[in-house]
Amino acid sequence: MTCEQFQDRLTAFSLGELEPHEAVAAREHVARCSDCASRALLDRQLTALVRSTAVATPDAVRARIMTALRNEARGTGQRPRRRHWLSLGAAAGLAAAALAAAMLLVPAPGSSSPLTAAWAAYRTQPMMLQWDDSTQARLTAVLGPAANTPDLRSFGYQVKGAGGRMLAGHLAAVTEYRDMAGQRVTFLRWKGDLPEIASARPSRDPGIAAARWGPTGSVWWASHGIVYCLIGGVDQRLLYEVTEHLQGGEGG
Amino acid sequence: VELAGFEATAVPHMDTLYDAALRLTGDRAAAQDLTQETMLRALRSFSTFRPGTNCKAWLLRIQYNLFCTQYRKDRRLPLVWLDSPDEPSVEPPSYEPGPEEQAVREMDRERVRRAIALLPEEFRIAVTLVDIHGLSCAEAAGVVGVPRGTILSRLHRARRRLERLLTPELGRVQADDL
Numbered sequence: 001m002t003c004e005q006f007q008d009r010l011t012a013f014s015l016g017e018l019e020p021h022e023a024v025a026a027r028e029h030v031a032r033c034s035d036c037a038s039r040a041l042l043d044r045q046l047t048a049l050v051r052s053t054a055v056a057t058p059d060a061v062r063a064r065i066m067t068a069l070r071n072e073a074r075g076t077g078q079r080p081r082r083r084h085w086l087s088l089g090a091a092a093g094l095a096a097a098a099l100a101a102a103m104l105l106v107p108a109p110g111s112s113s114p115l116t117a118a119w120a121a122y123r124t125q126p127m128m129l130q131w132d133d134s135t136q137a138r139l140t141a142v143l144g145p146a147a148n149t150p151d152l153r154s155f156g157y158q159v160k161g162a163g164g165r166m167l168a169g170h171l172a173a174v175t176e177y178r179d180m181a182g183q184r185v186t187f188l189r190w191k192g193d194l195p196e197i198a199s200a201r202p203s204r205d206p207g208i209a210a211a212r213w214g215p216t217g218s219v220w221w222a223s224h225g226i227v228y229c230l231i232g233g234v235d236q237r238l239l240y241e242v243t244e245h246l247q248g249g250e251g252g
Numbered sequence: 253v254e255l256a257g258f259e260a261t262a263v264p265h266m267d268t269l270y271d272a273a274l275r276l277t278g279d280r281a282a283a284q285d286l287t288q289e290t291m292l293r294a295l296r297s298f299s300t301f302r303p304g305t306n307c308k309a310w311l312l313r314i315q316y317n318l319f320c321t322q323y324r325k326d327r328r329l330p331l332v333w334l335d336s337p338d339e340p341s342v343e344p345p346s347y348e349p350g351p352e353e354q355a356v357r358e359m360d361r362e363r364v365r366r367a368i369a370l371l372p373e374e375f376r377i378a379v380t381l382v383d384i385h386g387l388s389c390a391e392a393a394g395v396v397g398v399p400r401g402t403i404l405s406r407l408h409r410a411r412r413r414l415e416r417l418l419t420p421e422l423g424r425v426q427a428d429d430l
Contacts, residue, residue: 011408015382017389046415050383053365057270057287065266065288072292073255 001029006036014043115195115220115229117167118188122216122231135164139173146189146226147173155242156180177232185232185242194222208243210236219243258298265308266291268385269315275380276319278369286323290315309391312381316395367417375410378403383411 001022006029012018013026030037057065139147149162157177165174172190179185194209208221217236220229221243228246230239269290273283294301294314301310368379381392382403389407393400 008408011411012404015389015404015407017404042415043411046411046418047383049364049418050368050379050414053361053368054267054271054384055274056267061270061284061287062266064284065291066263068288069255069258069263069291069295072295073258 001025003029003033003036006030006033007039010039010043014040014047113195114167114170114172114188114190114192114227117170118172118186118229118231119218122184122186138171139164142171142191143173143189143226146228149175150187150246152177152185152242152245155238155245157185157242179234183233185230185234185239187246188229188231190227191225192222192227194227195220208240210239221247223247255295258295261301261303261307262291262294262298262311265311268308269311272312272315272380272385273319275369275376275384276316277323282323286315286319289318293318306387306391308385309387309395312385312387313395316377364418367414370417371410371413375406375413378406379410379414382407 006013006026009018009022009026013023013030016023018026030040136147149159152159156179159175160178161174161176163174164171166172167188167190170190170192172188175187177185177187208219210217210219216231216233217239218229218231219236219239220227222228228243230242230246232239266287270283270287273286273290274280277283277286290311294311297314301307368376371379377396378392381387381395382389387395389400389403392403396403
């Protein structure tokens with residue numbers, strides 16, 4: 001083997017990925033050529049240098065991921081039939097939403113705000129709901145008619161789940177819809193004051209706030225002490241139309 | 253889904269996924285989301301993982317596919333990230349530091365990271381999978397979906413380029429070593 005041939009095969013030689021007969025020839029060459037021997041040493045040092053740049057997962061990120069995994073494991077364990085719709089629309093929608101939320105980091109309401117918790121839930125826990133009579137009764141006791149699941153089939157939205165969840169200490173009614181394209185739209189209601197975030201754009205209607213983070217939009221408003229919030233990876237105008245429909249539905 | 257088996261088999265590779273995600277996306281927030289989404293997707297399809305095969309390679313393939321379909325267009329260039337206290341540099345667990353590694357430990361890792369980050373994507377991915385995370389060329393080929401020889405040639409060209417970029421660092425190692 002010549003020096004040129006050896007140096008062409010240097011990376012494969014270092015990695016032990018040469019064919020056996022070539023590996024023998026390369027070892028023979030490097031044993032009697034100090035030039036190529038030092039090239040091989042340099043290659044080893046380079047690899048060590050490159051390898052030393054690996055970083056570990058920050059603790060907070062690890063904790064967040066473990067929580068998401070536990071929720072996922074618990075969720076699918078209880079509701080195996082949910083998987084088919086989830087794996088289609090939701091996985092794509094979730095990733096888009098996660099990416100959007102990663103880009104967002106706008107001045108958000110405090111972490112104690114149900115709106116923040118709603119966004120976090122939308123990002124990390126797409127499949128969270130199950131029909132449950134006792135939860136429904138609790139929701140109705142707290143939220144009254146706002147706990148009911150609105151019919152949005154005129155927008156092409158099918159209900160995929162409904163239930164309750166705690167958002168920053170507030171019991172919220174949550175309804176999950178899918179549009180025809182499989183996009184998620186989540187509708188949340190909780191008792192409280194309208195949350196303000198700095199980046200929210202005032203809309204054409206007073207009392208409605210909206211923010212868009214990447215492909216995911218959200219609209220929220222308050223009425224009679226209940227906050228309503230729509231989050232979805234759909235066109236923002238459509239969210240307004242749904243909002244108008246819902247406000248009409250509650251009689252103003 | 254049974255989390256216990258997944259925790260024992262897949263979760264130990266989270267550092268690898270996070271590091272590779274940083275190099276793929278060039279962005280911390282995107283890397284965190286890509287890592288999480290990869291883990292969730294892996295958990296959902298854990299029944300398709302064949303025990304006895306390389307779980308790290310299986311996870312990296314899921315991550316690479318996700319990156320291609322959903323994250324690539326958002327990559328920010330060039331990737332430069334600083335050592336931060338909550339993101340400590342680590343050697344991969346299987347790695348036993350030799351004398352060369354002792355010598356380079358004091359070096360400016362940031363400069364090396366930057367040199368890797370500035371490689372063309374195909375080269376950078378090959379370096380990430382094989383040199384940093386220890387996949388074989390065949391496994392890396394399975395992740396990226398190209399022949400093994402292509403990975404080998406990308407690695408070879410990447411290393412020669414890094415060699416030129418990092419000559420001062422390598423020179424120092426050699427001088428200290430000899």
